[in-house]
Amino acid sequence: MRRLFYLVREAWANMRINRTTTIVAVLTTAFTLACVGIFLLLYVNLRNAAGSLQEDVKVMVYLEDRLPGKAMQELERKLRTDRMVDGLLFISKEQALGEFRVQFPSESHLLEGLGENPLPASFVVTLASSFRSPDAMKGWVERVQTMEGVAKVDYNQEWLSLLAELIGYIELAAIGVGILLSAAAVTIIGNTIRLALLGRREEIEILRSIGATRTFIRIPYFLEGAVLGACGSALSLGILKFAFELFRQQIQLTGRFSGIEGMISFFPLSVCLALIMVGMGLGFAGSVVSLLRVGEGRP
Amino acid sequence: MDAIIQLIHVSKWHNRKAALSDVTLEIEKGEFVLLMGASGAGKSTLLRMLIGEEQPDEGQIFVHGRNVTKIRPTEIPYLRRKVGAVFQDFRLLPKKSIFDNVALPLIVQGASEKDIRRKVTEALRAVDVDHKKDQLPNSLSTGEQQRVCIARAIVNGPVVLLADEPTGNLDPERTREIMELFKLINARGTTVIVATHDLHVLNHVNRRVITLVQGVLLSERRIGQGVGV
């Protein structure tokens, strides 16, 4: 009990004695991790956005003109029994024309001149949610395209695969920046611990002489590293949260992009906690590195 | 009687210069030994090897039944809990009270609060500084600080107590007091080895004297064998 108390107090004393270095270490770690956090936040939000965009994905299956009723029924049956299809809505030529008139009232005269209704009938297909990945959709579309009576299959594929590509790049960037800046954080904390170690050489000698084990001597420094990392990480989340709210407020004020306002969100609590744990791990790694480098704590 | 410390043909070189040459030596349980020799004779080197701080280049060393030349690094702390040491370079922690300084070896071992209180009080009483237990080391005189170091070295009840130049900075009166203290500790059953170049110490102790000259064990004489403290 007393031993535990002693170890915690030593770690605390280390941080108090090197107050300036400790504060600087926490601040720089916080800003470093905040940079990683921005990428992570972007990544998480884009993925969410992609997910909710895919919810809306509807595939238009346009039918050949003057398709006999029998062939149309057959096609409808095929589509309805397809395991990838969740819902099906038939839009007749007349309905299509009506919708066109509602959506583009000024252009409706274009159709007048053509005499006969040029718009095709179609099925609007909603795919089952488990088959909404760009690859699965592509495969399905290619299959349907070859079915009898199908003139053309249309969906916003380009858009989705572009988004998927973008998310891929951001993921890569997040990983790269994350590794680089995490190494920086480890170094920053490691240096702080090294200073603490060098300032306490004599004390460490004394501890060694009275039979303290290596572990006992090292624990305060491990603790210090972990606490610095956790504090830096928590602070970085604070900075991010602040910047995030500011961003959201700006969007609300300008009124632009009002659609995405409800879509963006901050990390959930569980992720925040995980990030603090990661910071703690980085700090711990920092103290391990500096203990190895200074070579202190040998028996 | 059993030998608690045994050196068998021990040699040690520092920068190609022999700090110890072919030293063979046996110290029995409960003995009080003065290790004499001029500065640079190899006294500190010998004591440091007894707590695994340095390893000999040749020969074997046994302490408390353990071959310290073959000891694993992880076992060294446990050896040091059995061998108390008062070395010149192991000072007190300036920001901790006298009590906390002496409690350190017990804290390190995870002793209970009750044990710590009892043993520290006992050790401080033995060296006669218990009335200053709440003060910081700097407010004590050099002699008193040295006593606190001794209290810290005996607080675990070690089987051997090593002291390297324990009277180095002390006047003759304090020197006498410290040597009396070692005799007292020895009388309670702890084997005591005091290394010093100070010939005046001989005035206060009439026990076994081992002399080193440039790393060679020169002579051994027992003064007043059989005479009590």
Ligand SMILES: Nc1ncnc2c1ncn2[C@@H]1O[C@H](COP(=O)(O)OP(=O)(O)O)[C@@H](O)[C@H]1O
């Ligand atoms: N760490 C060291 N590095 C180099 N030489 C040393 C070291 N320690 C001791 N020596 C040398 O070994 C010899 C014995 O030193 P030491 O054991 O300290 O003697 P004493 O304690 O009797 O004064 C001396 O010549 C000293 O210069």
Ligand SMILES: [Mg+2]
């Ligand atoms: Mg010496």
